[in-house]
Amino acid sequence: MSTLLIILWLILPFYTDCIVFPRQDEGPLIAVLDFKATRIDIFDPSGGVNATVIEEINLKGGRGGGSTGIDFNYRGNMIYWSDLFTRDVYSLKTGGGDEEQKVILEGGLGSPEGLAYDWIHNNLYVSDWELHKIMVINPETGARKTLLTDVHRVRDLEVDPKTGWLYWIAGWEDTALLMKSTLDGQNQVVISSDLERPMSLSLDYDEQKLYWTEVYSVNLIKSIRVNGEGLTIVHRPGLHYHFSPKYITVSRDYIYWTQGLTFRVFGREKNNSREITRYRNLEKYGRWDIQQNIFMGILAIDPRKQTDSPSLCGDNNGGCSHFCLPSLIQSIPPYKCACPDGMNLMDDTSTCSDEIPI
Numbered sequence: 001m002s003t004l005l006i007i008l009w010l011i012l013p014f015y016t017d018c019i020v021f022p023r024q025d026e027g028p029l030i031a032v033l034d035f036k037a038t039r040i041d042i043f044d045p046s047g048g049v050n051a052t053v054i055e056e057i058n059l060k061g062g063r064g065g066g067s068t069g070i071d072f073n074y075r076g077n078m079i080y081w082s083d084l085f086t087r088d089v090y091s092l093k094t095g096g097g098d099e100e101q102k103v104i105l106e107g108g109l110g111s112p113e114g115l116a117y118d119w120i121h122n123n124l125y126v127s128d129w130e131l132h133k134i135m136v137i138n139p140e141t142g143a144r145k146t147l148l149t150d151v152h153r154v155r156d157l158e159v160d161p162k163t164g165w166l167y168w169i170a171g172w173e174d175t176a177l178l179m180k181s182t183l184d185g186q187n188q189v190v191i192s193s194d195l196e197r198p199m200s201l202s203l204d205y206d207e208q209k210l211y212w213t214e215v216y217s218v219n220l221i222k223s224i225r226v227n228g229e230g231l232t233i234v235h236r237p238g239l240h241y242h243f244s245p246k247y248i249t250v251s252r253d254y255i256y257w258t259q260g261l262t263f264r265v266f267g268r269e270k271n272n273s274r275e276i277t278r279y280r281n282l283e284k285y286g287r288w289d290i291q292q293n294i295f296m297g298i299l300a301i302d303p304r305k306q307t308d309s310p311s312l313c314g315d316n317n318g319g320c321s322h323f324c325l326p327s328l329i330q331s332i333p334p335y336k337c338a339c340p341d342g343m344n345l346m347d348d349t350s351t352c353s354d355e356i357p358i
Helices: 002-011 045-050 314-319
Strands: 029-034 039-043 053-058 067-073 078-083 088-093 101-105 112-118 123-128 133-137 144-148 156-160 165-170 177-182 189-192 198-204 209-214 220-225 232-235 245-251 254-259 264-269 276-278 295-301 323-326 335-338
Touching (some): 029 067, 078 112, 088 112, 156 198, 165 198, 209 245, 220 245, 254 295, 264 295, 314 335
Parallel strands (some): 067 295
Antiparallel strands (some): 029 039, 029 295, 067 078, 088 101, 156 165, 177 189, 209 220, 220 232, 245 254, 264 276, 323 335
16 A cells, blocks of 8 residues: 555645745746636646646635636735635735635625736735726735726736736727726726727736737637737637637746636747647646636736836835825826725825815
């Protein structure tokens, strides 16, 4: 029996109960949310077609799964994710196991799908598809501010705190738009209306391009520069609904995405459509069938995505008692103080209170 256990230990993939971020000198790891199992599976894409799950962790959430949105905080060793069944947002302290998980946004949500973390100003942006709004929350205190309302069917969002912009995809068919605003929700601009059924959005920080997926019956991955130029069809997987690209992430020279009802993960170079890698070993993991596993959110955990940069709010949170939200960089000051829902900004434009300003 002991010999058999040793053999199994040698040949089976090694799974852990915690996530270990790559070092600054290492390549990215790819995290995939298993919707039904409420679990994060992590693999190293450098293994190519032979890549296997190297780390996994079971997540808090609703019974039977529901996890969709995901982002990370490299400096703070945190993972954030949303759950459609509990309608909450969670955090996980990496390296700590299940006991380090907690709810950071609870109640008052409809369908929290997209997450985007501003690692410079420590703000987490959340899109709510059902309630048609975008919120910003403090991931440590859970304080929330509704930033934008009447954002019809907002699916996903991204932030670039170095340039001060928030990006999102919203709408469906005739109403579909790719938008941006400053991180305080002001200065809204339409980047493109040339989209139909957007699902997932990812920002290429290096090349300042946005990539997004469009689901069945469009079945496309597109990209565009953040200034609205250079719209490109990056990948056309096929017309069948099984081939529909769902969730996407970009890291360095590669894009990775999950695919339709086949529940597969693929990767390819951004500028090379000929060679596509299908990570087949992920499909063999566990009880792999349509009733057990559905890959949803996907994330490249890449240290190069969250490089250090001076905060527009300075060292004292801009003097704001609660939220300090960057505005136009050329503004003086280049930020605005903002209050959680239910509180008011006092006459000093810095302090939030339950009182009504005179």
